[in-house]
Amino acid sequence: MDWAIHAQQVEQDAAPDNVSSPPVENCARTAVLSTCIPRQGREPQLLWHYPKMIIATDADMRAFGQKLAQELQRSDWVAINGPLGAGKTVLCAGILAGLGFEGEVASPSYAIVHSYESPEVSIAVAHVDLYRLENADELDELGLADERTDRITLVEWAERFGPAYVVPSHTIDIWPQADGTRILTLKMDKNDTRN
Structure with missing residues (x-):
């Protein structure tokens, strides 16, 4: 199922009152992810702040991750923020599936880092969970920033330490809604910290 069919733009005033939502300015009524993210080999740019989307189901979250995976490259640092149960690990599972991983993806809450290497994935991935740090x-002891150039780093609970540690190439914020859907935003930053 194509995520674009189910990912709908939400007007700024539809954001939940209890979350600090980044402003969305000059958003197109319809946005297509693949036209907004730079293709591999290009310099990252502050291209856009993706319009808020509604992700209806876990399957849609996973499909969104699979689509995003096709645009990620080595040294990308993806900060994934949201409360418990928001779908951060489901999104990571989708990204990993998009990179060729066929197994089950568990949250690295206790291990802190799960590594995925070739031939399981087309690009090495470090899946990190900062909840317990x-x-x-x-975080420095894990050496994540030092080893960044050869892999994609997916960081759940990235908001715990913020961009003071590493400025992310992609920031994804997920807000669960009372009806079971999730509001998701994706922002890219040309000033990400790359080795």
């Missing part, structure tokens, strides 16, 4: 020193 207490401070940035623990």
